[in-house]
Amino acid sequence: MAKFTLAVNGGKHEVEAQEEMPLLWVLRDLLGLTGTKFGCGIGVCGACTVNIDGQAMRACVTPVSAVEGAVMTIEGLSPDGSHPLQKAWVEHDVPQCGYCQAGHLMHAAALLNNNKQPSEADIDDAFATMVCRCGTHVRIKQALLSLRDGK
Amino acid sequence: MAGGGLLVGVTFQATGCASTKEDYSELTAWIRIAPDGVVTIAPPHMEIGQAVATSQTQLVAEELDADWSKVSIRTPEASPRYGYQFAGGSQTITLSWKPLRQAGATARAMLIEAAAKQWNVPAAECRTEPGLVVHPASNRKLGYGALASDAAKLSPPDKVQLKAKEDWRFIGKPVPKHETPAVVMGKQIYGMDFKLPGMVYASIEHYPTLDAKAKYDKAAALKVPGVLKIIEVPAQDSGGENPGGAINAVTRGGIAVVARDTWSAFKGREALAVQWDEPNANESSDMLADALTKAMAGPGVEFHSIGDLATAVKAPDLVAIDVQYDMPFLAHMMMEPANAVVQVKDGRVDCWGPTQEPNQDLAMIAKVLGVAAETVSFQAMPGGGGFGRRGINASAEAALIAAQMDGVPVKVVWKREDETQLDHFRPVSRSRVRITADKNGNLIGWDHHHASPWEESKRTTDSTTLGTDFLYQAPAASFRHTTIPTGIEIGAMRGVNSVYNVFASESAIDELAEKLGKDPLELRMKWFETHRDLEKISPPPHGTEGLIEPSTINFQRMIGVLTACRDKIGWSHKPGAGHGMGLATYNHLGTHCAVAAEVQIDDKGKLRIKRLVAAVDMGTVVNPLGAQAQIQGGLVFGLSGVLRERVTIVAGKAEQTSFSDYSVITMPEVPKIDVILIDSGAFPSGAGEVAVPGPGPAVANAIFAATGRRIRAMPIFFTRPELDPNS
Numbered sequence: 095m096a097k098f099t100l101a102v103n104g105g106k107h108e109v110e111a112q113e114e115m116p117l118l119w120v121l122r123d124l125l126g127l128t129g130t131k132f133g134c135g136i137g138v139c140g141a142c143t144v145n146i147d148g149q150a151m152r153a154c155v156t157p158v159s160a161v162e163g164a165v166m167t168i169e170g171l172s173p174d175g176s177h178p179l180q181k182a183w184v185e186h187d188v189p190q191c192g193y194c195q196a197g198h199l200m201h202a203a204a205l206l207n208n209n210k211q212p213s214e215a216d217i218d219d220a221f222a223t224m225v226c227r228c229g230t231h232v233r234i235k236q237a238l239l240s241l242r243d244g245k
Numbered sequence: 246m247a248g249g250g251l252l253v254g255v256t257f258q259a260t261g262c263a264s265t266k267e268d269y270s271e272l273t274a275w276i277r278i279a280p281d282g283v284v285t286i287a288p289p290h291m292e293i294g295q296a297v298a299t300s301q302t303q304l305v306a307e308e309l310d311a312d313w314s315k316v317s318i319r320t321p322e323a324s325p326r327y328g329y330q331f332a333g334g335s336q337t338i339t340l341s342w343k344p345l346r347q348a349g350a351t352a353r354a355m356l357i358e359a360a361a362k363q364w365n366v367p368a369a370e371c372r373t374e375p376g377l378v379v380h381p382a383s384n385r386k387l388g389y390g391a392l393a394s395d396a397a398k399l400s401p402p403d404k405v406q407l408k409a410k411e412d413w414r415f416i417g418k419p420v421p422k423h424e425t426p427a428v429v430m431g432k433q434i435y436g437m438d439f440k441l442p443g444m445v446y447a448s449i450e451h452y453p454t455l456d457a458k459a460k461y462d463k464a465a466a467l468k469v470p471g472v473l474k475i476i477e478v479p480a481q482d483s484g485g486e487n488p489g490g491a492i493n494a495v496t497r498g499g500i501a502v503v504a505r506d507t508w509s510a511f512k513g514r515e516a517l518a519v520q521w522d523e524p525n526a527n528e529s530s531d532m533l534a535d536a537l538t539k540a541m542a543g544p545g546v547e548f549h550s551i552g553d554l555a556t557a558v559k560a561p562d563l564v565a566i567d568v569q570y571d572m573p574f575l576a577h578m579m580m581e582p583a584n585a586v587v588q589v590k591d592g593r594v595d596c597w598g599p600t601q602e603p604n605q606d607l608a609m610i611a612k613v614l615g616v617a618a619e620t621v622s623f624q625a626m627p628g629g630g631g632f633g634r635r636g637i638n639a640s641a642e643a644a645l646i647a648a649q650m651d652g653v654p655v656k657v658v659w660k661r662e663d664e665t666q667l668d669h670f671r672p673v674s675r676s677r678v679r680i681t682a683d684k685n686g687n688l689i690g691w692d693h694h695h696a697s698p699w700e701e702s703k704r705t706t707d708s709t710t711l712g713t714d715f716l717y718q719a720p721a722a723s724f725r726h727t728t729i730p731t732g733i734e735i736g737a738m739r740g741v742n743s744v745y746n747v748f749a750s751e752s753a754i755d756e757l758a759e760k761l762g763k764d765p766l767e768l769r770m771k772w773f774e775t776h777r778d779l780e781k782i783s784p785p786p787h788g789t790e791g792l793i794e795p796s797t798i799n800f801q802r803m804i805g806v807l808t809a810c811r812d813k814i815g816w817s818h819k820p821g822a823g824h825g826m827g828l829a830t831y832n833h834l835g836t837h838c839a840v841a842a843e844v845q846i847d848d849k850g851k852l853r854i855k856r857l858v859a860a861v862d863m864g865t866v867v868n869p870l871g872a873q874a875q876i877q878g879g880l881v882f883g884l885s886g887v888l889r890e891r892v893t894i895v896a897g898k899a900e901q902t903s904f905s906d907y908s909v910i911t912m913p914e915v916p917k918i919d920v921i922l923i924d925s926g927a928f929p930s931g932a933g934e935v936a937v938p939g940p941g942p943a944v945a946n947a948i949f950a951a952t953g954r955r956i957r958a959m960p961i962f963f964t965r966p967e968l969d970p971n972s
Contacts, residue, residue: 095470112470112508119508123446128438129431131629132507133580134661138904141580168431180429187421187870190878191294192428193435193580193629221912225904227580227630228294229881231915233874 098158102127103170111158118142118153121167129168129196133225140224143197143204144168150204168196171203179203182237190228198224198234211242270397272352274326275305275345282376282390284311287321290341291332291601292424293631294878295933296871299423301341303415303867308349308407311389312376313415318423323603323623330625332601333633333737334793335834335931338867342929350405352396359396360387375414410926417924419870424627436584436598436626441654444586445473447646448510448658450519451499451667453898454526454732455480459500461517466502469516471509476501478645481613496613496641497667503646507658526897528732530573530673533894536729537675540696541569545725549712552721557690558681565681566756570749571958572941573891575671576664576899576907577738581629583659585639589614590652594621594644599628601635609641614648632882633737637669661903669736670892670899672697676749680757686768687775691719695749696727698735699742709834710746710938714783716798716832717750718776732897739882740937743833748887751829751942752957755949764818765946769830770807776800796835802862802925803830803837809860809921810839818950823847827946829939835930837862840880840939842916844947852961852968854916854944857884859936861920864927872932876920879936885910887941887959 100107102125109124116135121127121144130153133141137155144153147163171177175184179199182188189195198221205212205220212220217238221231269277269285277285288301302318305311321327329340353373360378361368364385371378377386410417427433452459463475480498502513558565585598587610594616600606600623607623614621628635643657659667674697681690693711710716712724738744758765779800785793807830810816820826823846830839843856857880866872889908893900901907945956948968962969 112512115508119506122438123506123508126440127431128434128440131435131580132437132582132658134903134905135511136661136903136905139580139661168429172430175426175430183429184421184425187419187425187874189294189422189425189428190296190874191580191628191630192424192433193294193437195428196431199429218913224911225580225909227578227632227882227909229878229915230874231881231912232877232918235912 096159098161100158100161100165101163102165103167109158113159114157116154117144117156117158117161117165120158121153127167127169131193131196133194138223140201141194141197143200145200145204148204148207150201166200168200171199178241182241186233186237186240188230188233188237190230194226198226202238212238214239270393272355272393272397273348273401275348276309276352278389278393280390280393282312282388283315283317284309284389285317285319287319287327289321289327289330290337291330291603291625291628292320293332293599293601293628293635295332295875296422296868297332297337299420300338300867300871301345302423303420304341304345305349307413307415308346309353310373310375315376320625320627323607323625325604330603331792332631334789335836335933335935336793337931338929339794339835339931346407347405350407351401354402354405355396355399356389356392358399359392363387363395416867417865417869420868421870433627435581435629436586437581437629437658439586439597439626441586441588444654444656445503445505445650446507446510446656446658447501447503447643448514448660449478449499449501449642450514450517451497451663452480453521454523456523456525458522459519460522461500461519463517465518466513466516469509469513471505472502472513473505474503476503476646476649478642481641481645496609496645498642501646503650503655510658511660523897528897529895530893533673533729533731537673537696540727540729541675541677541694543727545694545727547723547725549724550722551719554690554692554721554723557721560689563681563683563689564757564760565679566753566760567677567679568753568756569675569677569957570745570752572674572745572748573959574673574733574894575738575886575890576668576892576901577632577634578664578904578907578909579630579632579634582661582664583639584657585643586654586656587640587643587647588652588654589644589647589650592620596621596623596640596644597626598638598640599635600625600638601628601631605636606638606640610644613641614644632739633741634668636736665901665903665907666899669734671738671744672699672735674745676745678749678753680753682757682761684761686761686763686771688717688719688772689721691717691722693723693749694725694727695745696729698729698731698733699726700728709741709743709786710750710831714786714796716803717772718779733894739879740934743831743934744883744886744938744941747829747831747938748941748959751831752945755827755942755946756955766807766811766816766818766828770804773800773803773807777804793834796832796930797927798832799837799927802927803832805923805925806830806837806839806860806862809923810841810858813860813919813921814841814843814856814858816841820950823951825947825949825951827943827948827950829942829946831938833935833938835864836932836935838935838939840936840943842940842943842947844944844951846951850967851970852948853970854884854914856917856919857940857943858919859921859939860923861932861935862923862925863930863932863935864925865929866922866924867929869922872922873920875932876936877918879934880918880940881910881915883937884940884944886937887944887961888914889960889962891960891963
């Protein structure tokens, strides 16, 4: 067990946890931030995607002791749903069950941090490792392309 | 109602309204109106991503004449007062179309009567505007909030008038999904997120087979930081049943590690280092394949016949095909693993979790604990996907653990590995289809025999799209089933038996068309045109009466979907080298559907699926935005199911463990999708499953058109690895 100070969503949080406890469970069970989801626990589905210093990271395979930099979760994307991605998701009625969508939004946020004008092929590549079982892919792509094109 | 004084129901807020008042008045079980005018509607059938919370609410709000900006939605707790609460069978809109509209109209009539009494005018002189009762003659108005408590004291009317279609403000409109703002902010509380003060977490090492014996290191598990207790949960007959499918009456049981947080529970479970002694675990995929071969050689049990097939096929100058099709076990793999929170305290049992049938969870909990159902509450949480998996949930096993925790609430969390290994799988199947036609392509006889672990005597959902539900008008036919024994747990998965029945039928028609030298689209169109004035009603699958409505097959509507699909894809039977188009037409529980695929074989010989087009007629579309999403999603689910997905069995268990070795398709493999919704104005049928069976035969037939080689076994990239772009 050790104490860790984490920068999350613009604030500082002190937690006491096992060094190897994944950030996912620190966020969900210790900090009460349940927006980041558990889908597989082995980093292959993307439901747990957060941003650390603007890059997409899978919280389920990131031990808390390895976290450096500013963590942003879905709760930190905006205070009120006003982030352009959130608005695009609402406008295009993207989610179905919604469980994977926080991960997809944070993954999209990191993509746009690195590439403001992704091509359709860029979007395909970026989302090749993200899983959605409800099949919202068509509307995710639609939302991203419309955001890109300023529609 | 839920114990402990906790608020029953999880309230989704529409367009920013927030009602915190509990002094609402109830006008019918599904409608609460608060003094501030907020209308809280409790759609009975469960929301698992199929947007029915929104569409059911549209039905109520329409006839109530509600102000949508003041509509709030809550998930009702498990109770017979709400009627049937099951989500599945694509039945939600079909079953609630009349009752929920009547509920809205009933409440509206009572509000009018209350206003009329207050104004001392005849009710017939009053009408409503959204959220208001109005007396035009005296220019008086009263809001529903002001009237609700008086209205609730009145007797509901015996008969109500429903709105004419031209007056609909919500039905048929693209109302956005209610939960989306909360979802995109990370504020939507799923069962996995639900927390009670003092709650502990449990992870269970389940018995892999019912006669397995375990050796485990209890001391090592208790040493893991955060671990509190190890509890053995026995296998129990909980009386539960998978929706639409095989009986799974046993709560599997296992060794539960109870800990302060989820991670510690998982680590504790690893430290148990459970070793299983499973004397009878020897079943394998090879053994099942042998059983299927044996089954096909036998006569099968006939569940429906038409005319005299044996005689019909003996006539001279006929053309026949005789082919077999295989589909594997599939896993549901919904994104939110099973979970449940249970608190057993002060003579009450309260449970929260995702489900497709909350009253079954409640009954199972009562049964395993041996308590009266009146002392149990079950509050459904919005589900992170279902697809037929959430008939048997973690609730009964969580109750058994919570009963040993002195009133401390317990959350059971399934790992992804648990879901992949311990699912009740879509069953493996083999189908043999023999079609006989004359040289002009007129259908003479249809002989269909399928084998799978579905137990015929208990549930004939095998008849979906076959038997009395069969689309094609063969003058002679025989439909037969053989049950093969298995120890693997099976259950309903989105599309259920339609998926393999339609794969077999629609591939066989393609093979017949090829033998006849005919375009497969033209052949089907000819068959539909021959019966263009026919409408038939098929009864629900045997065993589902009362749960699934009779369904309508109408050939004008089949012609409609086939024409729309043909035109949208720009159908060509021989589009050119390396290109192919393929097609499937079917009627799934009353929804008429045509799905076409366009594929290309690239210069490396790899398969690229370019487009899927689905034309769907579900009668009356309550919400075109939600319906389109279900068709898009169903096509992706169906396509994923036939490209790479399969569960293989070794030593009585599934080999696959997670998304790492059970491959589902992702963005690069999702083709361009076009959905055409045809609103024929008929009685509404479902949208949730109809698209799933289409991609398999459409893509297989397209691959034949492009390559000249048939796909008769799924998944495609296992049967034909050379086509796989990832190989």
